[in-house]
Amino acid sequence: MASTNDPFQFQEFEEADSLSEANRDATTISIEDEDVKPQKQRTGFTADDVDDDDEDRLGTDDKAELLSGEKKNISFWTFDYYQRFFDVETHHVKERIVGSMLPWPGKNFVHVYLRRNPDLYGPFWICTTLVFATAISGNISKFLVEFGNPKYKYTQEFQKVTVAAMTIFAYAWLVPLALWGLLLWRNNKTMNLVSYSFMEIVCVYGYSLSIYIPAVVLWILPFEWLRWSSVLVALCLSGSVLVMTFWPAVRDDHPKVIITVMSAIVLLNVLLAVVCKTHFFYKAEQALLVDSSLPTVAP
Numbered sequence: 001m002a003s004t005n006d007p008f009q010f011q012e013f014e015e016a017d018s019l020s021e022a023n024r025d026a027t028t029i030s031i032e033d034e035d036v037k038p039q040k041q042r043t044g045f046t047a048d049d050v051d052d053d054d055e056d057r058l059g060t061d062d063k064a065e066l067l068s069g070e071k072k073n074i075s076f077w078t079f080d081y082y083q084r085f086f087d088v089e090t091h092h093v094k095e096r097i098v099g100s101m102l103p104w105p106g107k108n109f110v111h112v113y114l115r116r117n118p119d120l121y122g123p124f125w126i127c128t129t130l131v132f133a134t135a136i137s138g139n140i141s142k143f144l145v146e147f148g149n150p151k152y153k154y155t156q157e158f159q160k161v162t163v164a165a166m167t168i169f170a171y172a173w174l175v176p177l178a179l180w181g182l183l184l185w186r187n188n189k190t191m192n193l194v195s196y197s198f199m200e201i202v203c204v205y206g207y208s209l210s211i212y213i214p215a216v217v218l219w220i221l222p223f224e225w226l227r228w229s230s231v232l233v234a235l236c237l238s239g240s241v242l243v244m245t246f247w248p249a250v251r252d253d254h255p256k257v258i259i260t261v262m263s264a265i266v267l268l269n270v271l272l273a274v275v276c277k278t279h280f281f282y283k284a285e286q287a288l289l290v291d292s293s294l295p296t297v298a299p
Contacts, residue, residue, distance in 0.1 A: 123206020
């Protein structure tokens with residue numbers, strides 16, 4: 001028979017009953033209530049809340065992808081591949097144009113202005129503007145040179161637009177293509193060389209032509225000293241941008257390769273300027289400066 005003083009036997013406490021009778025309106029909290037409330041909070045999501053969380057998560061992932069510079073792999077032959085190169089801010093284009101016109105020693109155009117984000121918007125419109133500026137300025141220059149000649153009849157030379165477009169766009173695309181192939185080949189030979197993408201090289205060459213636009217406008221004036229002076233200034237500024245940009249890519253290569261690449265970059269730039277000057281602009285003759293109203297003496 002069990003003892004009446006068993007400590008493990010259930011006993012009723014009268015103090016608990018008296019406390020509950022004294023505080024009948026008090027709120028009691030049970031363990032079951034505490035377990036239910038967090039469960040309700042955890043399972044209290046609706047379908048709208050889930051959709052909102054998914055959209056926020058997708059938006060955050062897209063922003064993180066854009067901020068980190070990671071882009072999806074897009075085929076080279078699709079329109080979307082080239083569309084991203086035209087998505088550029090206006091102030092970025094202005095900074096790159098000013099940087100190409102005012103090169104500073106020690107500043108690499110790719111690292112300072114492009115920041116691994118080349119664009120084709122600026123180079124395309126710079127080349128297009130230079131084409132029409134060269135053709136129009138050449139026509140006006142010829143008119144000013146022949147002004148006062150009774151035998152001269154002004155006719156528009158629209159073929160200059162075609163020739164200028166072929167010359168300038170060939171320089172802005174074919175030369176970067178050849179340079180990119182050469183640097184890629186040399187990079188496979190020497191692994192520690194600085195490499196540039198094809199679009200970065202095209203972007204550098206396109207922006208380097210921006211200095212020729214004001215120079216071409218000055219070529220309208222029939223003064224040879226002014227024309228050649230502007231040619232020299234444009235060559236120095238444009239060539240400096242190209243040399244300072246591509247020098248890190250070849251400086252660790254063989255000396256013969258360095259001399260060949262740098263000489264080719266400078267000579268092609270000089271050749272473009274000289275061809276545009278001599279082909280599209282006529283030389284002002286000294287006889288045109290003489291007053292045509294002076295009477296001639298018969299022999």
